Amino acid sequence: MIVDLAIISVKAFLVLFMVLNLAGILGWVERKGSALIQDRIGANRASIFGFAGMGLVNTLIADPLKFLTKEDFIPPAGDKLLHTLAPCMALFPALVTFAVIPFGDVLILGDRVINLQVANLNVGILYVFAMGSLGVYGIVIGAWASNNKFSLLGGVRGSAQMISYEVAMGLSVMGVLMVYSTLDLQEIARDQGMLIRELLPAGAAFLQPVIGWLPAWGVFLQPLAFLLFFTAAVAETKRIPFDLPEGESELVAGYHVEYSGGKFLMFFAGEFAEVVTAAALVTTLFFGGWQVPYLMRDGFHFPWGSIWLLPHLAVVILQVAAFTLKVLFFCWLQILLRWSVPRFRYDQVMRLGWKMMLPLALLNVAVTALIIVAAQ
C-alpha cells in the first residue's frame, strides 16, 4: 500500500520534473531557434557573475528569477480572485494530461511490476481530451478578469478557437481508436509494437514485401489523421500560426495583456507545457510512443528473423529514451513551425477548422471504418 503510493508519487514527481524543465528548456530553444531563423545571435545576455556561457543553464535560472521578482500587477477594476486563479487553470490541465501518457513499458523490480505510466485509465484518451478542453478556462477567465477590451477579445477568440479545434482533434483521433480498438493509451502504445504484416488481411498479402516490415505505427496506419491531429494540437497550443487569442499586432497581447510577473510565467510555462503535451500525444498516438522498432520486451526481433537479446533494464531505458527523443523532436518541430509561418486571419482559422479539417476527419473515420469492415 505505502509502497504503491510511493511509487505513484515518484512517477508523478518524475513526470512533472521532466515536463516543467522541458518547458523551461523550450523557452531557451525558442529564443535560439528564433535567432537562428532570423540570422542573429540571440539569448546571450543572461550572465552569472559576468559569465555568459552555457546560456541554457543561465536561461533556466534567470528566466524564473526575472519573472518572479517583477511586480505582480492586478488591474484595479479587474476581478482579483479570478485574475489570480486563471494562470493556474491554464497550467493545471497541461500538466495533469501527462498522468495518462505512458513513457515506457512495464519495469520489473523483483516481484513488483511497475507500469511506466502515472495513472492507467481505461478511458485514457478521453481523459486527455477532457483535460485539454479544460485548458480554455485559463484564457477565458484570465481575459475576463483583466477587465480589458483587448484581453476580452482575446478571450472570446481563444474560447471559440479551442472549441472548434477540439472537435476536429477528437474526430481525427477516432480513426486511431478504431484501428487499435481501445481508449487506453498504454494499450495503444503496446499495439504499435506489432508489425504491419501481422495486421495485413489475407487479401492484401501481396503488400507483404512492400510495407510488411514497417512497425504498425499510427502514422503509417492513419497518415491523414496524423496531419489533422498535429495541426489541431498546434492550434490548441494557441501558438503561431494559431495565436489569434494573443495577436500582438491587433490585441496588444491578447488575453494576458494585464499579466505580469509570476502569473505571466505560469501562462508562459503553461503554453510550453502544452507544446510538450501535444508532442507527447502525437508521439504516443502516431509514433509508437515508447516503442523502438523491433524491440520486444526481451530484445530486438528483426523482420529478417535475427534476434538480439537485451537485459530488461536496458530495454526499459531504450524505451524511455526513445519516447523522450520523439517528444523532443516534435517540440522542436513545433518551434520551427512557430518561427517559419505567418499568422492566419481569424476567419481563415475558423474556415480551416470547420470547413476543411472537420470534413476531412469525418472522411477519415468513414474510410477507416470501411477498411476495417473489409479486412474482417
Place this chain on the structure above:
Amino acid sequence: MVPLNYYLILSAIVFSIGVVGVLIRRNLIVVLMSIELMLNAVNLTFIAFARHLGSMAGQVAVFFVMAVAAAEAVIGLAIIISVFRQTRTLDPQNMQLLKW
C-alpha cells in the same frame, strides 16, 4: 460503500437549489445554468441507481441526458443572443410580450 440514499438526498438538495436559481434569477444565462444544474442532479440519481441496481441503463440514460442538455444549451444560448439583439437586456421580466 456509500449507501444509495446519500446520493439521492444530495441530488434532491442540488435539484432544489437549481429550482431556486430558475425561479429567482433575473438573468437568462444564469437561469439556463440553473437548469443545467438540475439536469446534473438528476444524472447523479441515474448513476447512483445504475451502480446500485448493477445495470448500465442508468449510465446510458445519463448519456442521453447529456445529449439533450447540450442541444438545449445551444438552442437556449442562441435564443438568448437573438433576444439580446432585439431588447438590450437579459432580464426575463422585460420579455413579457407573449401573453393574452
Place this chain on the structure above:
Amino acid sequence: MVSAEFSTVASDLLRWIPLIPLCATVLNLFWGRAWGNRTAGGLACAAVGASFAIALYLFWQLPANGVLRDPVYTWIESGLFKVNVAFQVDALTAAMLLIVTGIGFLIHIYSLGYMAHDEGFVRFFIYLNLFIFFMLLLVMADNLLLLFVGWEGVGLCSYLLIGFWYRDINNTIAGNKAFIVNRIGDFGFILGIFLLVTGLGRQGVWTLDFLELQKHTELLSPAMIGAITLLLFIGATGKSAQIPLFVWLPDAMAGPTPVSALIHAATMVTAGVYMTARLHFLFVLAPATLSLIAWIGAATAFFAATIALTQNDIKKVLAYSTISQLGYMFLAVGMAAFSAAIFHVFTHAFFKACLFLGSGSVIHALDGEQDMRKMGGLNSRMPTTYWTYLIATLAIAGAPFSAGFFSKDLILWEAFSRGAMILWGIGLITAGLTAFYMFRQLFMVFHGEFRGDDHAKAHLHESPAVMTFPLVILAIGSIFAGWVGAPEYLWGSRWEHWLQPMFGAVAAQESSVSTEVLVTVLTLAVVAVGFYWAYAKYGRAPAKGAPSAAEQGFLYRLSLNKYYIDEIYDYLIVRPFTGCSRFFAEFVDPRVIDGAVNGVAAIARGLSWVWCGLQTGNVQHYATGLLVGTLALLAYFLGQS
C-alpha cells in the same frame, strides 16, 4: 272513368332527349367561352335539334294508347316509399315533347341572330339549354316528384333569364318577383304532393308514379282529393300566371324576347296546364276544384284581355294576351276537356311564339324600342316580319281556318255544350277583346307612318334570315297546326282520337251540328266586331297615334294601370311583409339575438379578466406555477402512502 290499361314498352332512347341538352349545357359551361360564340351557339342548337329528332322518331314509334318507359335508376328508397328517375312518353307527353323541342329548336336558331351582339351570348345559351333540359324533365317525368324537380328547374331558368341583363336593377327585380311569386305557388304544390303521398300512404300505397296513382285513386276520399287538387292548382296558378298569381308574367318581359317567346309564352307557362292534364284522373274526381278552375280561367282570360286593350308596350300586350290565352286553357281544363286544353297549348305555342319573335324582330330593328307609340308603318320596311305577324294575329284572333280558330272554338264549344253559359259568354267576349287588342297592336306597329325619330327611322331594317326563317316556319304552323283538330262537321279531329285513350271518353253530350256551327258563327261575329272596332279606332286614322291617357275615361286608365293590381298587392302583402322583416332586421336581430351572443362574450371576457392577472408573460412565474403543481402532486402522493 279510369282509362284503359296501357301497354308499356321499354325504350332506353328516352333518356337521351333530356340528356343531350344537359350535356350541351355542361360543355358550354366549361369551354363555351373558349370555343367562342359561333361554336357554342351551334352546339346548343344542335343539341336541341337532336332532341327534336329523337322526339319525332318516338312520336312515330309511339303505339296507339301505349307508353314508352325508360327507368334510369332508383332515386329515393325508404321503406315502402320508392321513387325512380324514370321517363315515360305517352300521347300527352309526345305532344308536349314536340312543342318543347320543336319550338325550342326554332327559338334557339332565332336567338343566334337576336343575341349575336350580346356579350352574354354563351351564358344565354347555357341557360336556354338548361331550361330545355328541365322542361323535358318536367314533361317526361313518370312520377310527381321528378316532375316537381323539372317544375322548380324551369322556374330557376326563368328567373335566370328574366334577370339576364342583370346590370339593370329593374330586370333583377323582375326576376326576383317572378321567382318569389312562383315560390308561393310551389308552396301549394309541395303541400299537394305531401298530402297525396301521406293520403295514399295511409292506405298502404307508397308511390308517386302516375300510372300507380291512376290505379289507386279510389283509395282517396273525395274531400282529400279536393284538397289535393286545390293545392296542386295553386301551384299551377303560380306557374301558369292565373289569378291571383299572374303579376309576375308581365314583368317577366324584361328578359330577352326569345326567352319571352320560349318560356313565357310557349312552354313553361303551359306547365300548369300540362300538370293538370297529367293528373286529370285526380281532377275529374274533384268537381268543385274543376269548377273553380273554370271560373278562374275565364276570369283570368277576360281580365287580362281588358288590361291588354290599353297597353302601349308591344311585349306587355303580348304578355297579357298570353295570360288571357292561358285562361282559355284553364277554362278548358275546368270543363274537364283536357284534350282541348292541350290542343290550345299546341296551337298557342305556334302563334304566340311567332308573335313574340315578330315583336322581337321589330324591337331588334328599332334597337330596343318597345313603345308602340313610337312605331308604325313598318310593313313596308320589314315585309317578312309583317306578314308572319299578320298571320299569327289572325290565328290568335281566331280567323277562320287558322290554328286559333279551331282550338279556341273547341274550348268555347266545350263550355257551351256543357251548358256553362256564363263561362261561355265570358269566353265569347274575351274572343272579341282579343281580336281588338291584337289588331290594335298590328295597326299601331305596322300601319300608318313611322312615329319614331329620324335616327331610328334611318336604322330600320329587316331582320337577318336566321331570325326570319323561324318566323316563317311558325307562321305556317300557326295556320295548319289547328287542322289536326277540326270539328266533326268538317273533316273531323284526329287530335281527339289521338288523345282520347289518355283522358278516357270525355262524354260530350250529343248536340246537333247546327248548334255547333251556330256557336262558331257567333264567335266569328264577335271577333269581326272586335276587328272592326280596332280598325275604326287605330287602323283608319293612322295620323293620330295612340290617344293619351288623360283624355280617356276612368275605365281606360284603370285598364292602363292594370287595375292597380301591383299596387294592391304591394299594400296588402309586400308592405306589411317588408315592414315586418325590417322590424326583425333592425330590432330583433341586432338587439335580441346579437345582444344575447355579445352578452355571452362579454360575460366570458369579464370572467377572463380575473385570470388574465395570472398570465403575466413572465416565464419564471409560469415556472413557479409548475413548481406549485409539483408540490401539490407530491403532497397528494405522500398523503397516499
Place this chain on the structure above:
Amino acid sequence: MNAATVIFLILATLLVISSLMVVFLRRVVHCAMALVTALLLIAILFISLQAPMVGVLQVMVYAGAIMVLFLFVIMFLNPGVLEQPSVAWWGLAVVLSVLLGAFLVPLFSQYEPGDNPVTSTELFGSPDVLAKSLFGEFVLPFEIASVLLLVAIIGAVVLAKREHGSDGAA
C-alpha cells in the same frame, strides 16, 4: 464511517456550496465558474460510482463544451449591469424550493434500497460495456439523439445568425 463515505461527504458539501454559489452569486462569470466546479465534482462522484466513462464524458461535454459555450456567450454579450433582486419574489421562490427539498429529502432518506446487487466487476461502467448497451438495446434512442443534435446545430445557426440590416450585439 469508512473512507469512501468521508470522501463522499466532503464532495457533497463542496457540491452543495458550489451550487449555492451558482444560484446566489451576482456576477454571471462567477456563477459560471461555480457551475464548472459543481460539474467537476459531480464528475468525480460519477467516477466514484464506477462510471468512469460517463464521468470523463461529463467533464468533456459539460465542462469542456457547454460551459465554454456559456462563457463565450457571456463574453459575447458582456452584460455589465447587475440584476436587481426583488426581495418578496426571492422569498416566495426560496420558500417554495425549500418546501420541495423538505418533501424530497425525507422521501429519499426513508427509501429502502433493498438488497443491493453490488456489481464489483472491473468492467462495469467501462467504455466497452457502455458501448455494448448503447449500440445494443439503446441504438434507436442513440440515433434519435444524433438527429436531435443535428437539429440543434442547424437551429442554433439559424437563430444566432445576424440577418443583414439589423445590427447585432458584440
